[in-house]
Amino acid sequence: MKKLVVAGKTIEDAVKSGLAQWNTTENRVKIQVLEQPSKGLFGLIGNKEAKVELEWIPDPIEEATVFLHDVFQSMHIDAAIESQESAEGVQLNISGNELGILIGRRGQTLDSLQYLTNIVANRYATSHVRIVLDAENFRDRRKQxxxxxxxxxxxRVIRTRKEVVLEPMSPQERKVIHSQLQNHPNVKTYSKGEDPNRRVVIALR
Incomplete structure (x- = not known):
């Protein structure tokens, strides 16, 4: 945990000094007073300054972003990350050149990286954080x-009157299939199997 001990004439001065060193605000730190200031003999000799300890409060999204940049560096990928609020939580949009290796076959690498990123973020969160990773608008293109x-x-199911079993998909991708066909008048969908081999089945109603 990142900590800093600083001194000042008053507790307030010590805190201000620490915040200035970290270039941050008081809501991003925990403050513990180590020593109260005191005046010495005749108010002149032996004056003792206040001493405080600041402890950095990590931000889950910032920590997730740092983790991703470390991953990009190890993979020799030059990429930028932009954060935005989404209906599912926080979406981190990755942009850069040659991101195919980051997306992987049908988004499998991106899904795995998203899983790890959520683990990192929630390690620092006080309540559950949901992060969705996207790269070059892959999620929307895949959804379509x-x-x-x-x-x-x-x-095909209507024409052949035979059910169709799709390949294994992630929960997010299965949700797209179910949502797309939930109001279909002639077919229904359900899932079978266990993750990571759980599949969507399309059958006649």
Whole structure:
């Protein structure tokens, strides 16, 4: 844990000095008074300064971003991260060149990195934090692909009157399939199997 001990004529002076050294604000630190200031003989000799300890309060999103930059550096990837609030929590958008290696086959590498990033963030959070990673708008493009696949397979099920079992998918991708077909008049969906091999089944109603 990041800590700093500083002294000053008063407790307030000591705290201000510490905050200035870290270039931060009081709501980002825990403050513990180590020594109260005191005046010496005749108020002149042996004066003792106040001494405080500041302890840095880590921000989960900042720590997640630091973790990702470390990963990018080890993979020799030059990428930037932009944070934004989303319906699912906090979305970290990654931009840069040649991010295919970061996304992986059908987003599997990106999903794994997202899982690790959430572990790192929640290590520093006081309440659960949900982080979604996206790279070059991959999530939206993948969502559109899955929605189109859902409609195409639904038509096949109606035509052949045989259910279709999809390949294993992540919970997020299965949710896209279910949502796309939940109001379909002729087909229904359900999942079977256990993660990571859980699959969506499209069948006649």
């Amino acid at each position: 692909t899955l929605e189109e696949l859902s409609d195409r397979l639904a038509r």
